[in-house]
Amino acid sequence: MIKLGGRVIQVHEIGSERATLFVMSSNPNLPQVLRADKAFIAKSRAIPKGFAHYITFESFVDEVSFSEGESFTVLPDEFNYLNDDDVVRITPNKEHIRVLYRKKATNNTIMITEQCNHYCLMCSQPPKNQDDSYLLSEAFNLIKLIPKYTKEIGFSGGEPTLFGERFLELLDFTKSHLPQTGIHILSNGRAFKDVSFAKRYANINHFDMMVGIPIYSSNSSIHDYIVQSAGALDETLAGVLNLKRLNQKVEIRVVIHKQSIEGLLDLCEFIGRNLLFVDHVALMGLEMMGFTRANLDSLWIDPYEYKDILSDAVSILNSYKLTTSVYNHQLCTVNKDILPFYRKSISDWKNEFAPECDGCKSANDCGGFFSSSLQHRYSDHIKAL
Amino acid sequence: MSKFKELESYATEDSSYELLPFKFDRFNDESYIITNIVGEYLLIEHEDLEALVHRKLDVTSRLYSQLRSKHFIRLPKEKSPIEFLALKLRTKLSRLSQFTNLHIFVVTLRCDHSCPYCQVSRQSEDKSSFDMTRDMADKSLDFVFRSPSPAIKIEFQGGEPLLNFELIKYIVDSAESRNRVAGRDLAFVIATTLSLINDEILDFCKLHKIQISTSLDGPEALHNSNRPRPSKDSHQRFVAGLEKARDRLGYDQISALMTTTELSLDKVKEIIDEYLRLGFKGVFLRPLSPYGFAIKTKRFMAYNTERWLQFYKSGLDYIIELNRNGVEFSEYYSSLILKKILTAQEPGYVDLMSPAGIGIAAIVFNYDGKVYASDESRMLAEMGDRTFELGNILSDSYEDIILSDKLLDALEESFTLSAPMCSECAFEPYCGSEPVYHHAIHKDFLGRKPESEFCKKNMSIFKHLITLMESNSDTKKLFLGWANR
Numbered sequence: 001m002i003k004l005g006g007r008v009i010q011v012h013e014i015g016s017e018r019a020t021l022f023v024m025s026s027n028p029n030l031p032q033v034l035r036a037d038k039a040f041i042a043k044s045r046a047i048p049k050g051f052a053h054y055i056t057f058e059s060f061v062d063e064v065s066f067s068e069g070e071s072f073t074v075l076p077d078e079f080n081y082l083n084d085d086d087v088v089r090i091t092p093n094k095e096h097i098r099v100l101y102r103k104k105a106t107n108n109t110i111m112i113t114e115q116c117n118h119y120c121l122m123c124s125q126p127p128k129n130q131d132d133s134y135l136l137s138e139a140f141n142l143i144k145l146i147p148k149y150t151k152e153i154g155f156s157g158g159e160p161t162l163f164g165e166r167f168l169e170l171l172d173f174t175k176s177h178l179p180q181t182g183i184h185i186l187s188n189g190r191a192f193k194d195v196s197f198a199k200r201y202a203n204i205n206h207f208d209m210m211v212g213i214p215i216y217s218s219n220s221s222i223h224d225y226i227v228q229s230a231g232a233l234d235e236t237l238a239g240v241l242n243l244k245r246l247n248q249k250v251e252i253r254v255v256i257h258k259q260s261i262e263g264l265l266d267l268c269e270f271i272g273r274n275l276l277f278v279d280h281v282a283l284m285g286l287e288m289m290g291f292t293r294a295n296l297d298s299l300w301i302d303p304y305e306y307k308d309i310l311s312d313a314v315s316i317l318n319s320y321k322l323t324t325s326v327y328n329h330q331l332c333t334v335n336k337d338i339l340p341f342y343r344k345s346i347s348d349w350k351n352e353f354a355p356e357c358d359g360c361k362s363a364n365d366c367g368g369f370f371s372s373s374l375q376h377r378y379s380d381h382i383k384a385l
Numbered sequence: 386m387s388k389f390k391e392l393e394s395y396a397t398e399d400s401s402y403e404l405l406p407f408k409f410d411r412f413n414d415e416s417y418i419i420t421n422i423v424g425e426y427l428l429i430e431h432e433d434l435e436a437l438v439h440r441k442l443d444v445t446s447r448l449y450s451q452l453r454s455k456h457f458i459r460l461p462k463e464k465s466p467i468e469f470l471a472l473k474l475r476t477k478l479s480r481l482s483q484f485t486n487l488h489i490f491v492v493t494l495r496c497d498h499s500c501p502y503c504q505v506s507r508q509s510e511d512k513s514s515f516d517m518t519r520d521m522a523d524k525s526l527d528f529v530f531r532s533p534s535p536a537i538k539i540e541f542q543g544g545e546p547l548l549n550f551e552l553i554k555y556i557v558d559s560a561e562s563r564n565r566v567a568g569r570d571l572a573f574v575i576a577t578t579l580s581l582i583n584d585e586i587l588d589f590c591k592l593h594k595i596q597i598s599t600s601l602d603g604p605e606a607l608h609n610s611n612r613p614r615p616s617k618d619s620h621q622r623f624v625a626g627l628e629k630a631r632d633r634l635g636y637d638q639i640s641a642l643m644t645t646t647e648l649s650l651d652k653v654k655e656i657i658d659e660y661l662r663l664g665f666k667g668v669f670l671r672p673l674s675p676y677g678f679a680i681k682t683k684r685f686m687a688y689n690t691e692r693w694l695q696f697y698k699s700g701l702d703y704i705i706e707l708n709r710n711g712v713e714f715s716e717y718y719s720s721l722i723l724k725k726i727l728t729a730q731e732p733g734y735v736d737l738m739s740p741a742g743i744g745i746a747a748i749v750f751n752y753d754g755k756v757y758a759s760d761e762s763r764m765l766a767e768m769g770d771r772t773f774e775l776g777n778i779l780s781d782s783y784e785d786i787i788l789s790d791k792l793l794d795a796l797e798e799s800f801t802l803s804a805p806m807c808s809e810c811a812f813e814p815y816c817g818s819e820p821v822y823h824h825a826i827h828k829d830f831l832g833r834k835p836e837s838e839f840c841k842k843n844m845s846i847f848k849h850l851i852t853l854m855e856s857n858s859d860t861k862k863l864f865l866g867w868a869n870r
Contacts, residue, residue: 121389218454220463221396221444230395237465241472262447266454273425273729274469295389312858319865320728 001371002349003078005098008090009058010074012066017093019138021100022053023145024086037145041082042072053090055082073097087145089138101146105348107184108146109154112139112170116159118188119228120214122257122299124289124372127158136163136170143174152182152208161191168197171204182208189213189250190232192239202246210249210279213240217263218270226259244277251280257299261306268313272320281317283310284345285328288372296377303333304381311335331366333379346370360384399444402458405466409434410811412848423473424725424814425455428855473729480733480746485532487735487747489540489760490525490556492517493549494752497580498619500612502646505767506544516549517752522556524778525750530563531783536570540598542760544752547581557593574598578612579626580619587633597630599623601641601663603649603656611646627663642669645696647688653700657714661707667715668704670697672842674761674822690838694845705853708863715867719850722843723868725815726850735759737817737843739801744775744792754779756786758795761821772824795820798830806834812847 762773823832
């Protein structure tokens, strides 16, 4: 597991006490004019002058010496992976660092709010009902610092569309600053039931922008229960229809657990008959974060137990020629017919393998586990293949 | 107390569900079938049907979930079920706004075969009596390009259309030159036995991307007895022509249709094997139509619908077994019905749509200048029933023909959503109207459904397909694949 945030060991003389974003650089020959917003990764005695900030790590702190007046941060060694073009937020008064963008990550997701109008039983990022518009403001700053070559970035929450117009501005702003970067949005889709909002979204006219929308059951009582919000599915479906009427890309995301497994095949047939025009369907394993742990008894089902249902679900979606993926599963818990749809989907920073995986010949092809699964609950049927 | 609410608190209004429109019928001894206007279906037991209608369903049952998922019921405040029903109905009917796509040109009635069941062909050297003229072809093309359809398919039929290949060339060249302005998605098909195919014809087909629709009735002996030529070599010529055409035009450019005669009835496996041997990916198990010589020579009466259904069912069993053994092969009539049953799409098969496909999906320009509402219509006319003769291409305008009472009455009176016994039939969403067939047999557009062999045949097939997939999950998977091809 890669640590993305935590306490710093020491922060020295940053101009502001408030959160500041820095782009990392290890290039001692960077032209002076480019050093103004960058933090230099210092690992040796030779420290180039003129960077906005310097970052070093616990085990280098004896080798590195800073001149007077230079602002620097000493981080625990677990942040030693930081690399050129990565973006971090340093909050001096809280002695805290957060890594917001990593060049090496295949997808970087920017969380722009912790507020949500759902309260999903298995939420990995439990919502908080407080004003956090500073996160949105920060996202505008962050977008400007992200390298132009980035292939894709994600926006998530909470529910990002709760910011309404400001959210659309962020998307437009992102299109301006990262014109070649695809955008993936995680949203419950309800905001798009408002045709004029959906139209304004479509008018951003982005070349590669997709909304990933969760649907957990074709029976709205069950979907509404899982997301803990009455009337949710009806509005989500209206949102999906509006987006597709406007030719926007939509992905349906189904998290599989004890509450959704029973209706999974009905849901797949429903998607095939009613939502044939969506661009992607992802069937996803459960992440052991946030509320999932509190509700584990009503959510947990061993993936090995539902592997035949998963095969049937994929077979239905594939028959309807829907582009289908299976996320967050281990190779030893799925049938062979899943392989063409199997994706190594777990973000690198929270991706690990279990002790049972030792000696597994398929480990390179396997998506492995969420770190949280290894801590809390994973299949009883893991074995080296 | 948990901050999460129980399922029950999101299901408090579940028992206040409303019925959305559906039809039902007894399916077998145990169950009823319910269907809705977009073709969703469920098999349910009698007591569940009663509970459903009287709003006494167990709202925690899987059935309740399925009924909501398939839009048989909704909660009063829900909007999406109606939206989806409307969307799917629009999708299924969308072909209507496009209007006539298939335009059949009977370029000659002359033929080198003398098939006993054939409805129309002539053994004759007399070109002047049985060939379409250039003037007729020009007028027919005027008509074709009046169709608002963005996609236009011109199919050459006969007789053996290759006996008038000069006119085919003329029509293709003229149509393409008109299309440089009209800008339609223009495609050509030649329906031929392949007995007369040669390099010159194939070069022309290649150049103009013309597809070939051909006929194969089964193994050599069966094919040759169904399709006699003076030299008794129909099958041999077919196989040689098929290979040549595939080499030159591409494997997927040649399709084949079979005709079932009484000689075919106990040979379904051999017929399918012959399709397999010759590299086809499927077969269309077609019953003989009751037109023309088929009735005159009593061939049609030589077997009844019941016997044909046996033939079809055992063929389908064999095809399912083939697939189970890893050989991909499909039956095309089943496939198009399964598309209606299992998807929101409409296959657009002219003989199984409502409103009927006559005139508004397909239209025929005959060798003698007559315009017919369908291929079967001209065969009926050969027997003396000119009900579906819509006019003459040399003297009548597009409006005369398309707006003629002959066409509009037939369309309106046979429309299944208002036809007696069709409108309330649970299988109506999968069926179609066939005014030409019913007029041939019952002398009116509607026919008498209890006596209709069309009705009997299709109802049996619908039930059979549903029974097969409900009783075996592998068959359901196979059928879902066919439905979505």
